[in-house]
Structure formats: structure tokens, C-alpha cells
Amino acid sequence: MRYDFSAIEKKWxxxxxxxxxxxxxxxxxxPKYYVLDxxxxxxxxxxxxxxxEGYTAxxxxxxxxxxxxxxxxxxxxxxxxxxxxxxxxxKTGTHPRLTTEANVASFRETLxxxxxxxxxxxxxxxxxxxYFRWTQWIFLKLYEMGLAYMSEIDVNWCEELRVVLxxxxxxxxxxxxxxxxxxxxxxxxxxxxxxxxxxIEDLDGLDWPENVKQMQRNWIGRSEGVEIDFELRxxxxxxxxxxxxxxxxxxxxxxxxxxEHPMAEKLAVAQQLTAVRSYIEQARLKTxxxxxxxQKEKSGVFTGSYAxxxxxGEALPVWISxxxxxxxxxxxxxxxxxxxxRDWEFAKKFSLPIREVVKSPHDVQDEVFEGKESxxxxxxxxxxxxDGLAFPTAFDRMATxxxxxxxxxxxxxxRLRDWVFSRQRYWGEPIxxxxxxxxxxxxxxxxxxxxxxxxxxxxxxxxxSPLANIDEWLFGSDEHGHFRRETNTMPQxxxxxxxxxxxxxxSNGEQLVDSAKERYWMNVDLYIGGxxxxxxxxxxxxxxxxxxxxxxxxxxxxxxQRLFNQGMILGEDNEKMxxxxxxxIPADHVLNAYGADAVRLYEMFLGxxxxxxxxxxxxxEGISRFLGKVWRLVWEEFGTSPKITxxxxxxxxxxxMHKSIRKVTEDVELLKFNTAISEMMVLVNELQKAGCSxxxxxxxxxxxxxxxxxxxxxxxxxxxxxxxxxxxxxWPVFDPELARDDVLTxxxxxxxxxxxxxxxxxxxxxxxLLLEAKNVESVMKFLEGxxxxxxxxxxxxxxxxAVKPF
RNA sequence: GCCAAAGUGGCGGAACUGGUAGACGCGCUGGACUCAAAAUCCAGUGGGUGCAAACUCGUGUGGGUUCGAGUCCCACCUUUGGUACCA
Numbered sequence: 001m002r003y004d005f006s007a008i009e010k011k012w013x014x015x016x017x018x019x020x021x022x023x024x025x026x027x028x029x030x031p032k033y034y035v036l037d038x039x040x041x042x043x044x045x046x047x048x049x050x051x052x053e054g055y056t057a058x059x060x061x062x063x064x065x066x067x068x069x070x071x072x073x074x075x076x077x078x079x080x081x082x083x084x085x086x087x088x089x090x091k092t093g094t095h096p097r098l099t100t101e102a103n104v105a106s107f108r109e110t111l112x113x114x115x116x117x118x119x120x121x122x123x124x125x126x127x128x129x130x131y132f133r134w135t136q137w138i139f140l141k142l143y144e145m146g147l148a149y150m151s152e153i154d155v156n157w158c159e160e161l162r163v164v165l166x167x168x169x170x171x172x173x174x175x176x177x178x179x180x181x182x183x184x185x186x187x188x189x190x191x192x193x194x195x196x197x198x199x200i201e202d203l204d205g206l207d208w209p210e211n212v213k214q215m216q217r218n219w220i221g222r223s224e225g226v227e228i229d230f231e232l233r234x235x236x237x238x239x240x241x242x243x244x245x246x247x248x249x250x251x252x253x254x255x256x257x258x259x260e261h262p263m264a265e266k267l268a269v270a271q272q273l274t275a276v277r278s279y280i281e282q283a284r285l286k287t288x289x290x291x292x293x294x295q296k297e298k299s300g301v302f303t304g305s306y307a308x309x310x311x312x313g314e315a316l317p318v319w320i321s322x323x324x325x326x327x328x329x330x331x332x333x334x335x336x337x338x339x340x341x342r343d344w345e346f347a348k349k350f351s352l353p354i355r356e357v358v359k360s361p362h363d364v365q366d367e368v369f370e371g372k373e374s375x376x377x378x379x380x381x382x383x384x385x386x387d388g389l390a391f392p393t394a395f396d397r398m399a400t401x402x403x404x405x406x407x408x409x410x411x412x413x414x415r416l417r418d419w420v421f422s423r424q425r426y427w428g429e430p431i432x433x434x435x436x437x438x439x440x441x442x443x444x445x446x447x448x449x450x451x452x453x454x455x456x457x458x459x460x461x462x463x464x465s466p467l468a469n470i471d472e473w474l475f476g477s478d479e480h481g482h483f484r485r486e487t488n489t490m491p492q493x494x495x496x497x498x499x500x501x502x503x504x505x506x507s508n509g510e511q512l513v514d515s516a517k518e519r520y521w522m523n524v525d526l527y528i529g530g531x532x533x534x535x536x537x538x539x540x541x542x543x544x545x546x547x548x549x550x551x552x553x554x555x556x557x558x559x560x561q562r563l564f565n566q567g568m569i570l571g572e573d574n575e576k577m578x579x580x581x582x583x584x585i586p587a588d589h590v591l592n593a594y595g596a597d598a599v600r601l602y603e604m605f606l607g608x609x610x611x612x613x614x615x616x617x618x619x620x621e622g623i624s625r626f627l628g629k630v631w632r633l634v635w636e637e638f639g640t641s642p643k644i645t646x647x648x649x650x651x652x653x654x655x656x657m658h659k660s661i662r663k664v665t666e667d668v669e670l671l672k673f674n675t676a677i678s679e680m681m682v683l684v685n686e687l688q689k690a691g692c693s694x695x696x697x698x699x700x701x702x703x704x705x706x707x708x709x710x711x712x713x714x715x716x717x718x719x720x721x722x723x724x725x726x727x728x729x730x731w732p733v734f735d736p737e738l739a740r741d742d743v744l745t746x747x748x749x750x751x752x753x754x755x756x757x758x759x760x761x762x763x764x765x766x767x768x769l770l771l772e773a774k775n776v777e778s779v780m781k782f783l784e785g786x787x788x789x790x791x792x793x794x795x796x797x798x799x800x801x802a803v804k805p806f
Numbered sequence: 807g808c809c810a811a812a813g814u815g816g817c818g819g820a821a822c823u824g825g826u827a828g829a830c831g832c833g834c835u836g837g838a839c840u841c842a843a844a845a846u847c848c849a850g851u852g853g854g855u856g857c858a859a860a861c862u863c864g865u866g867u868g869g870g871u872u873c874g875a876g877u878c879c880c881a882c883c884u885u886u887g888g889u890a891c892c893a
Contacts, residue, residue, distance in 0.1 A: 218889070341807090675820070801873080
């Protein structure tokens, strides 16, 4: 019988669906395992081989865990709100729902033909009212807790898309050729900064790649510093400045405030007023990116005013410059040009004095010195001195002194900003808020608040979403009066912030998730997805989870215990797969040509899961050959019954088999699928060479292989007379005795160079190994006429002689 | 600029806590089977010298530690990812 992958794969996929083979286990005596993929946005271009990598990995783990006796939750769903479907609607008038449905159907079909063991009964879709009802519910909770507020802020406005972009999205859109300007709009904002501290702290307990944790820490950007009050000459008010280097206060030679600082214009003296006004106006016209862009020359203008340095009473000129960010700290800084590269550049440009206050290895007039490992100099007044003190002590003493004088206060700052949460789009979750004529706001009383049908999908000319055009949806009245609904919708992140919870209890109409079920299944034990979500999705998700924790909805502080980033698969030209490059390998293409088992195995065989690696369609031939060999262990080409034998395999085969079980088990646990497959290839090669089709050996192989190649193993398992699915069978165990080598090859080196080998029994004594090593023929000639200076023996490994001529 | 990771045959990649570099696969070369081909099987395959036995060089570059370094240390080069005036 020949191996017909296409018929076999169809047969078993139908069989699994019919028997509901992969329904989530509920046996209360079993431990649980929740293995999750980052669910996809169902795009119109379909899945390519790169998308399947992570899904294959989680499927192997899901199947492996089931065979180790776990109840496994392994679900799939769709992150289906999003811009592409809306853009398509604007162009063609097709409702985004229809586009989305078609794309979902195509994605689902491809995933099913890969033989993934998802529990399809739990499929979710973020655009389904039964789902986004709870997304809206969470938003209302945020609102009630004061974590969602409206604010007039400068947003990143994209002219062409007529949409507000998150700071994070700006670069992406600019790269795609859109223009982005700053424009003030009333926006919903989520107070993620209130959770900054916890978002940093709780990273410690997670099994995440260190670099992802570090990226999140950097993104949150916690810093400890001091807010210092500078008195202004000729003004009643003070100027507050934030610094992380209070130890350099004696070296401050000027102050700088941002152009948007409330004091900016007030500080301008008469002669400077025109210059100051024109500088502020210029800055306003620039986008954020132009202001913070690459290799930018420093610019600025002097206000004409002076502030008093609280440390030494000096009068410091106050400048305005756009290198100072309005939204960080107090929007004002003290400049210490000797010890800060930005201040140094600025001082050089405008010929401001540079004063050394940290002992520097070179002249600070020529080059800045930012090091913290040196000590203070020129830093004392009648009450305090930090001369000779290293950074931590100097920081502390200055901070304490400033606080005692009422001139400063220690302060922790974060780089993280609050999250702009509203989008002027149609295809998103409506924000369930009503605005009354008297200016008050109330929450919608009945959820879900669904999207009305609209004629056109373009935003209005004022930048509001198309919902603002639908009067019958927009306006209403109740006992509190006449109201207008919120027209903003939520960003795509919203639905993906909590989807892992809904999988636990996908059709609950009463609650977001049943508490008992939540307690059983959380946390997610393994979460696999692309590194592109290392910061945003994972940070937003963690934020919402903590809010839900505070609400008592979830029982854990963190959602994802173990995170793994799969590496991208590049095109055959070693470039990122993209339509424009024409190097995309569509999933359906290789699936039709080689079958799901071959594609699954090859995806995993390419290299380490976490690594970026190029696809090479030729290489899949090797996998097809391997599957052919496995098939022929059971079937002759023209045989009518399996050629399996019931005898015990030869000792050598048995040892190989147990070693393979050990190696494959270890590798699967570590997600090292490439070497696990390699090991199974070695085993198959040996079985084939030995002409061994012993049931014991072949069945062990099939069991190990089944998470990787579920269809062929399921078929052969049945051929061998089993009536139940191999997916319900138990993972093989190895016998440590049999997995051990009795005889080992020992290397013999002279001065570290390999000169020969010999065989020795495992556990031979050092003396014996030395004796034998000296008798190896190829070694003897190198020892002749030499004096052995040192003998090194590594048991079961090697013998090395350090020699010198007599 | 800063932070992180990585550089191994023609290619993808193996190599446990320093211990026989190149497992496994692709590709290539030769052979068997065949009328022929496909499929399959067998043998070989890092560079150099040599008929051969063998010798020698070899894990980005240059140093170092060690009996012994792909693995550890120092300096540098390159690539990838992240970040971009956060005071």
C-alpha cells in the first residue's frame, strides 16, 4: 500500500471533527494546561508559511500535554476589528462584516487543513456582539474606576486615513507614506500610568524571554529624581524642574523650558517677545517626529528672564527649546552642560558656560562627561557639600538638603504615557457612553451597544467617525434628558486585551467568565507569538488584567506565565515575506503539494523556534522522504497487510529507541523541535537499516511522532489494529538502563590534538583508561621520544597527554 | 548614539555545565535497480598537500586564559531586533 497523504489527511480531519476528538478535557482528576496562540487578524491575503510556525509549535505542545495526561485548553479565534476591512469598505462599499466573514472562513479552512487540534467549539470573534459586549463592559468598569477619562490632547492626525494614530503607530504609518500632523481633539484616554509600578514589579515572576521583559521596563521607563524649585527673578511664581542628577545642581548654568510650557510667553522680556513668540509658533507647526527626528541641530531662544540656583544663588538664564518635552517631568529642565550631552550641545551652540562638578577624565569644555562612577567637585555652599562624594551618596545628600529647605521633592517619573483609546472609525467597538445636553456623561445601561448600518464609511469632515452621521443611532433621550452618543470607537488592541479569558468560558451570557472556570484554567501556561507584540499588546493586556484583578474578576495578577516568541520565517530570498517583494509562500500552496504532516514537520525542522530563518521549499523533500520511510516501516509498496512483527527488537535497536524517547521528550519540553525531529530521523534510519518492523519499536516511534505529524501516525496506528485515536494514547517512557551506553568511544589527545580513539566500557577507571590510551597505535608514535608532563583523564570522554621532548 | 541577541561547510542548522567541530536535512558526485525514467537503496561530500597511509589549516577578526576554546575573558568588525533628545 502506498502513502497517499492527501486521502489520509482528509480522512482524519473529518474523523476528528465528527468525533469532537479535541474538545477541551474536563476530567477533574487531571492537571490543566492552557496553551495559547496570539490569535490572528483575518486579513484578505490569507495565511503564509510564516503564520503557521507558532501555531504548529503550540499544537505539538497541546498534543504532547494531552498524551501526558493533562486537560488541555487549546483554542483559536479572530481579532477581527481593524483598519484593512474598513479601508476596503471605504473603497468598495462592502460592509466590513462581510469582508471579515469571508476572511475568517478562509483562515479557518487553512488552519483545519493543517490538522491543528483546536477546540473549535470555543472559537471566538472580537466583532461578535456576544464578545464585544464584554469588551464594552470592561471599558465601563475602567470608566467607573476613574481609569478612563476624556482629555483635549494633541493627537497624531493622519490626513489620508482621517484617523487618530497612537504614538506607537505613527512611525509605521509614516513608513507607509502617510502624513501625520498634530491636532487637538477630545479623546478618551486610559490611565495606564496608574499601573506603571505594578507593571514593572510583576515582570519578575514571569517566565518570559529576558529581552522582552527588558523592553517592557524600558518602555515604562521608571526614573528616580528630584523636582527642584527655582525662584524667578522679577516673577512671583517658581519654575519647577525635574532632574535625575541633583548631584550636578552646582553645575547648572541655565534652564530650558519647552515651547508649550505655560510660562513660556510670560517669561519673555519686552525685547525678546517677538523672537519668543515666533519660536513658539514654529514649534507648534512641527509634528512630534520632526521635533524629535534624527540628527537634529539644537534650536532655542532666550527669554531674557533669570532664575536663581537654590544651591549657590546664581542667576541662570531661562531659555526655550523644543528639545525639552512638554509631556515629561515638568516640561522644564536645569541644564548641566558639563555632564549631559544634550545640554553640552546646546551650550556650545549658544555659547553658554560649562562648569565641571563631577571629576572628569578630560576637559569638559572639549567633551561632555556623563559618567556616574566619579566624585563631585566644586559643589558646596555653607550648608551642604558633596565634594568627593560618589553618585548615590551625592544624590541622596542633595535631595535631602533640598527637601529640608523646601526647595525640592524626590519624585519618581515614568516615560510611559496614558493610552489614547479612541479611534474615529466605524469598524471597532462603540464606546458605550452618552453625552447629555448639560455636559454630563452617563454610561449605556444595556450592553452590547452595537454598530448601526451606515451608508458610507468615511469619517466626517470634522474627523468624527461615520457614526456621527447616523442621527437615529446618535441621538436619544431618557429620564436624564436628551443625549448624543459617543462616536469614537475603540482601538484594535481592545479586543485582544482580554480574549484569553473568554476562551475559558466563550458562551457565558451572564458573566465575562465564570469564576470557578477562571480559577481552574488561569494562568495561560504557554503563550506563543511574534516578537512584534513584545511591548504594546502584552503591556496593554497586562494592564487590563490587573484592573480585572482589582475588580475580583480574575484570580491571578498576571495573564501569561510563560511567553515564547517564535522567530520570523523569511522568504527564499532571505528577505521578510511581503506582497511587494513577491516572495510570499502561501500556506495552501505547500499544503497541497506536500501535505499537512510534511509542512508541520518542516516548519519545525527549519531551525530553532525562536530564530529568524529563511524558508527553502527544496528542503521539504527531505521531510517527505522521512515520512515515506516511516510509512514503509509498516507497509510494503504492494503489501495488503502491515508487515509488523511481534518479536522484541534487537538489543542495539532497543537501546537506540530508549535513547530517542529520552532525547525527544527532553527536546519537546524545551520547545527544541528541530533536534527532536532530527533524533526521530536517526531512529527511523536505524530501524530501516536493520530491517526492523517490530511492533514495540514502531509504536514508540508513532507515539513520539504523532504530535508533529498527527495524520500519518493516526492512520498507521489504526493499521496496526488500534481502535481508538492515537491522540488519546499515552506518551512513551524510556528505561534509563536501556538508554545508557555500555561501551563508549574515548578520544585520545596529545597536547590537545586528537590522535586516536579506543572503545572502553562505561565507567572504566582512570588508570585503565590511561593504560589503554597509551596502547593505541596511532597514539604510541606521538609519545615516542617524548616526556609526559601531565595526564588528564575525563571519565567516559577522553584522555589527554601533555608532552615535551626529552 | 544607546540596549539586547547572533556570526560554524555550497545552503538550513547540530555540538550537555570548556572535552572527538560539522549530528540531522537540503544540494552535489559516483554506483545499484530499470529498456528508460521516476521512486527507492548503497557509498562519498569543510579547505589544502598526497597514489595512498597520513599530515596540516579550519567555528567573523586580533589577542589572552587553559593540558584542551565554537563554548570563558579583553578589544574590534559585521548582521538582526528594540529604542530614539524621557533630563
